[in-house]
Amino acid sequence: MPEFKAVVRVxxxxxxxxxxxxxxxxxxxxxxxxxxxxxxxxxxxxxxxxGEQAEVEKQLAEIATTVLSNPIMEDVSYTLExxxxx
Amino acid sequence: MPEFKAVVRVxxxxxxxxxxxxxxxxxxxxxxxxxxxxxxxxxxxxxxxxGEQAEVEKQLAEIATTVLSNPIMEDVSYTLExxxxx
Numbered sequence: 001m002p003e004f005k006a007v008v009r010v011x012x013x014x015x016x017x018x019x020x021x022x023x024x025x026x027x028x029x030x031x032x033x034x035x036x037x038x039x040x041x042x043x044x045x046x047x048x049x050x051g052e053q054a055e056v057e058k059q060l061a062e063i064a065t066t067v068l069s070n071p072i073m074e075d076v077s078y079t080l081e082x083x084x085x086x
Numbered sequence: 087m088p089e090f091k092a093v094v095r096v097x098x099x100x101x102x103x104x105x106x107x108x109x110x111x112x113x114x115x116x117x118x119x120x121x122x123x124x125x126x127x128x129x130x131x132x133x134x135x136x137g138e139q140a141e142v143e144k145q146l147a148e149i150a151t152t153v154l155s156n157p158i159m160e161d162v163s164y165t166l167e168x169x170x171x172x
Contacts, residue, residue: 009130025133028153033145039133044095047111047125059119067114 001050003083006060010069010076011042043068048083056080087136089171092146094164096155097128129154135166142166 012018018040025039045068049056060080069076098104104126111125131154135142146166155162 011130011132021131024131024154028149031153033149035137035142035145036133036135039131042130042132044097044128044130045107045110045125046097046128047122049122051121056121059121063114063119067117068110 002053002056003085004049004051004053004056005081005083006047006049006056006078007081008045008047008060008064008068008076008078009042010045010074011040013073013075014040016073042074049080053080053082088139088142089169090135090137090139090142091167091169092133092135092142092164093167094131094133094146094150094154094162095128096131096160096162097126099159099161100126102159128160134169139166139168 012021021040024041025036028036028039049060051059057080060078064076064078065071098107107126110127111122114122114125135146137145143166146164150162150164151157
């Protein structure tokens with residue numbers, strides 16, 4: 001069965017305050033890194049899936065938008081990459 | 087001054103158990119998604135930096151390896167992308 005590597009990226013929407021990102025940015029500025037702004041922290045999720053490509057794509061879209069992210073507060077994007085058979 | 091978008095990806099090392107990833111994987115399997123494995127959750131950090139490219143690159147490497155990740159437990163990778171002047 002074909003194998004795939006999926007990567008899902010979840011970020012808090014730009015219109016919503018990201019307290020973790022704000023905290024990291026403040027810390028970096030206190031350490032002397034004044035030339036940075038708009039730091040945001042999101043999730044990077046990797047998983048391996050097996051199955052037929054069309055089905056796996058559909059399944060990944062469903063997982064990414066309903067389980068791995070909250071569509072009210074977060075933006076989600078994902079990529080699927082076919083792995084070479086070993 | 088040139089502007090850059092930096093993306094830093096932090097993942098727990100493969101040799102170390104990732105409890106959050108394990109929990110998400112178990113949940114997805116319970117929901118019927120049996121064809122997945124090795125799910126891992128890491129951090130995706132975006133920030134905007136300004137300055138001369140060589141200097142910003144050096145600064146990003148330092149921030150990524152010393153502040154944004156713990157080199158004992160985590161792997162870190164980063165990319166820097168120059169933004170078009172507005």
